[in-house]
Amino acid sequence: MKKMTDTFKLNNGYEIPCVGFGTWQTPDGDTAIKAVSEAIRAGYCHIDTAACYGNETSVGKGIKVSCVERSRLFVTGKVWNSDRGYGKTMVAFEKTMADLELDYLDLYLIHWPASSTQFEDWEQINLETWRAMTELYKAGRIKAIGVCNFLPHHLKALMETEVQPMVNQIEFHPGQMQEETVSYCKDHNIIVEAWSPLGTGRMLSNEMLKSIAAKYGKSAAQLCIRWCLQNGILPLPKSVTPSRIIENADVFDFEITNEDMEAINGMEYCGGSGLHPDKVDF
Ligand SMILES: NC(=O)C1=CN([C@@H]2O[C@H](COP(=O)(O)OP(=O)(O)OC[C@H]3O[C@@H](n4cnc5c(N)ncnc54)[C@H](OP(=O)(O)O)[C@@H]3O)[C@@H](O)[C@H]2O)C=CC1
Numbered sequence: 001m002k003k004m005t006d007t008f009k010l011n012n013g014y015e016i017p018c019v020g021f022g023t024w025q026t027p028d029g030d031t032a033i034k035a036v037s038e039a040i041r042a043g044y045c046h047i048d049t050a051a052c053y054g055n056e057t058s059v060g061k062g063i064k065v066s067c068v069e070r071s072r073l074f075v076t077g078k079v080w081n082s083d084r085g086y087g088k089t090m091v092a093f094e095k096t097m098a099d100l101e102l103d104y105l106d107l108y109l110i111h112w113p114a115s116s117t118q119f120e121d122w123e124q125i126n127l128e129t130w131r132a133m134t135e136l137y138k139a140g141r142i143k144a145i146g147v148c149n150f151l152p153h154h155l156k157a158l159m160e161t162e163v164q165p166m167v168n169q170i171e172f173h174p175g176q177m178q179e180e181t182v183s184y185c186k187d188h189n190i191i192v193e194a195w196s197p198l199g200t201g202r203m204l205s206n207e208m209l210k211s212i213a214a215k216y217g218k219s220a221a222q223l224c225i226r227w228c229l230q231n232g233i234l235p236l237p238k239s240v241t242p243s244r245i246i247e248n249a250d251v252f253d254f255e256i257t258n259e260d261m262e263a264i265n266g267m268e269y270c271g272g273s274g275l276h277p278d279k280v281d282f
């Protein structure tokens with residue numbers, strides 16, 4: 001990957017820009033409008049949002065004021081847990097489209113799997129949500145569909161349906177690599193996106209990362225983002241700070257050596273959110 005507009009190819013052939021801009025915890029209103037428009041100005045062409053972030057209206061406005069041709073942007077939305085199932089997913093999708101003021105989405109994701117610790121019929125619930133997403137995809141309302149936080153046992157049922165997931169968005173940063181899920185996704189041609197690539201900022205004070213980053217004249221944030229890319233994972237850094245938004249896009253003029261990649265890949269578990277897909281219950 002050499003620039004922000006370079007893409008990964010999804011299993012349906014659709015292309016997804018290699019760095020996305022995160023919007024969780026970006027306050028609704030002016031902050032979100034400015035963050036998104038600043039990101040687009042800085043060269044991001046992929047925006048990651050979700051109904052549960054409560055800022056879709058402002059994210060949509062940020063896109064609109066940027067006056068960029070729709071086809072040059074890649075926009076991801078997510079169906080929240082309270083909207084699982086066929087009918088509710090359909091309604092949630094229409095609300096997201098109205099809030100974002102868009103007429104198609106590039107990617108729509110199931111935000112969290114229904115899990116066996118929550119529901120006896122968890123597989124059926126996931127399949128019903130998936131059925132709605134498949135229908136919207138086949139109708140051309142969404143260019144690609146996928147999931148977030150799915151472990152291999154959650155993914156298995158969806159692999160047997162008419163349309164297989166194209167993306168799995170999971171927590172991924174130094175100290176949190178989810179090897180089993182990543183390897184399942186690679187084997188099944190599912191692109192992995194890294195949520196919290198900076199560990200929601202927690203990884204940025206890590207001394208080892210800071211000292212490796214300094215060798216390249218880069219920040220720990222830039223190192224984390226570049227490290228995701230060199231692992232074949234699509235990072236979604238978030239910031240509301242203009243200088244950081246620009247900094248996080250400046251990751252294409254250096255290459256982490258194999259030795260440093262191995263050192264980072266070998267870090268002990270640290271900095272994780274502690275949100276386990278089978279244990280959280282929002
Ligand atoms: N599917 C899912 O379940 C989930 C998806 N996500 C997605 O992933 C995105 C990224 O994850 P998120 O947890 O938000 O956080 P990140 O790992 O991207 O970290 C963001 C935090 O780091 C700070 N930061 C960003 N860049 C820098 C920098 N260069 N130097 C210093 N500090 C910096 C930000 O501060 P500031 O903004 O103040 O500049 C913010 O506090 C989300 O926004 C969301 O889109 C996240 C969680 C779960």
Ligand SMILES: O=C1CO[C@H](CO)[C@@H](O)[C@@H]1O
Binds near residue numbers: 024050052111282
């Ligand atoms: O995207 C998200 C951000 O993190 C939250 C956890 O507090 C989740 O609700 C959600 O997965």
